[in-house]
Amino acid sequence: MTRPLGITVSRHIMDSQRLHPEATGDLTGLLNELIVAAKTISAEVNMAGLADILGMSGKTNIQGEHVQKLDDFANNTIKRRMARCGYICAMTSEEEADIIPVVEGYEGKYTLAFDPLDGSSNIDVNVSIGTIFSIHRRLSPDGGPGDESDLLQPAGRQVAAGYIIYGSSTMLVFTTGEGVQGFTLDPSVGEFFLSHPDIRIPEKSKYLSVNEGNYRYWQEPVRRYIEYLKEEDRATGRPYSARYIGSMVADFHRNLIAGGVFLYPSDSKDPTKPYGKLRLLYEAAPMAFLVEQAGGRAITDDGLEISEIQPDGLHQRVPLVVGSRRDVDLYQEFIRGQR
Ligand code: AHG
Ligand code: MN
Numbered sequence: 530m531t532r533p534l535g536i537t538v539s540r541h542i543m544d545s546q547r548l549h550p551e552a553t554g555d556l557t558g559l560l561n562e563l564i565v566a567a568k569t570i571s572a573e574v575n576m577a578g579l580a581d582i583l584g585m586s587g588k589t590n591i592q593g594e595h596v597q598k599l600d601d602f603a604n605n606t607i608k609r610r611m612a613r614c615g616y617i618c619a620m621t622s623e624e625e626a627d628i629i630p631v632v633e634g635y636e637g638k639y640t641l642a643f644d645p646l647d648g649s650s651n652i653d654v655n656v657s658i659g660t661i662f663s664i665h666r667r668l669s670p671d672g673g674p675g676d677e678s679d680l681l682q683p684a685g686r687q688v689a690a691g692y693i694i695y696g697s698s699t700m701l702v703f704t705t706g707e708g709v710q711g712f713t714l715d716p717s718v719g720e721f722f723l724s725h726p727d728i729r730i731p732e733k734s735k736y737l738s739v740n741e742g743n744y745r746y747w748q749e750p751v752r753r754y755i756e757y758l759k760e761e762d763r764a765t766g767r768p769y770s771a772r773y774i775g776s777m778v779a780d781f782h783r784n785l786i787a788g789g790v791f792l793y794p795s796d797s798k799d800p801t802k803p804y805g806k807l808r809l810l811y812e813a814a815p816m817a818f819l820v821e822q823a824g825g826r827a828i829t830d831d832g833l834e835i836s837e838i839q840p841d842g843l844h845q846r847v848p849l850v851v852g853s854r855r856d857v858d859l860y861q862e863f864i865r866g867q868r
């Protein structure tokens with residue numbers, strides 16, 4: 530019996546590199562190293578219910594949240610592998626306060642920002658979680674360590690971005706600025722195979738993803754938009770169906786494939802976090818690059834394009850509205866007072 534000959538992710542990346550004779554192969558190398566880290570995390574996540582790894586590690590991270598053991602595992606796996614890969618000059622992780630240097634002598638020309646495990650409140654209940662990454666070309670001259678300014682670049686200048694979702698199967702979805710490709714891990718072979726070529730997000734959607742428990746803390750335009758999507762009007766496909774997992778990577782993935790709009794707006798729940806919960810470098814920026822490459826749109830809750838924001842801190846939070854283009858455009862009409 531023979532298996533169908535699938536396109537592996539490494540083959541796909543090599544084939545894309547061949548279309549760019551000027552490419553040095555560094556981005557290919559970087560992505561391949563990240564993929565190995567992702568496979569390692571995927572194996573651990575799948576074992577989570579069996580190994581004594583579930584539960585809190587007892588530590589608190591820079592965001593003041595409890596760090597779970599799998600968060601630590603994922604963070605260390607990426608950090609250790611990437612510190613010696615030779616393709617990056619600095620890293621930043623959602624789980625670490627400061628910039629993470631690479632091993633001396635291994636400094637490369639890119640930077641890496643990552644959320645090692647997104648949706649970690651869902652680990653203990655067997656709901657999909659993921660790893661998110663964002664890659665920029667360094668600004669400082671090649672050679673020598675990178676600094677914070679290399680990492681504080683707008684989303685619109687990303688060279689590559691993507692995520693790995695540990696769901697009913699493990700998938701890798703990424704872009705290098707030439708569309709969005711999705712790969713599914715065949716665990717029996719240990720390879721990602723191209724399963725979702727050239728993903729396009731539906732123009733208009735039917736899914737609304739937001740934590741509606743925060744309704745009373747939102748600003749007026751957000752409330753009115755959500756109310757509007759819940760009104761009945763068959764001609765415009767309303768009411769929308771609500772879908773909210775609480776793992777952004779999983780909510781985003783569903784919306785990317787099936788169409789949808791995801792919001793994490795500013796709220797008045799916690800005065801120390803006026804801009805909602807999501808972080809620009811690790812969550813909003815990579816998702817903005819992906820969604821735009823798939824034909825969708827990402828803005829803040831007051832209408833700024835995520836891709837144009839100049840970050841001013843590694844852990845900066847940003848209110849986010851992301852998804853199908855027409856739904857995000859519609860939201861903008863609400864904040865402009867046109868509806
Ligand atoms: P993380 O687990 O990396 O800290 O991120 C969790 C984020 C995101 O995945 C999700 O969309 C959001 O938190 C859910 O927040 P609420 O529980 O406030 O809805
Ligand atoms: Mn996250």
Ligand code: MN
Nearest residue numbers: 623644646647
């Ligand atoms: Mn996280």
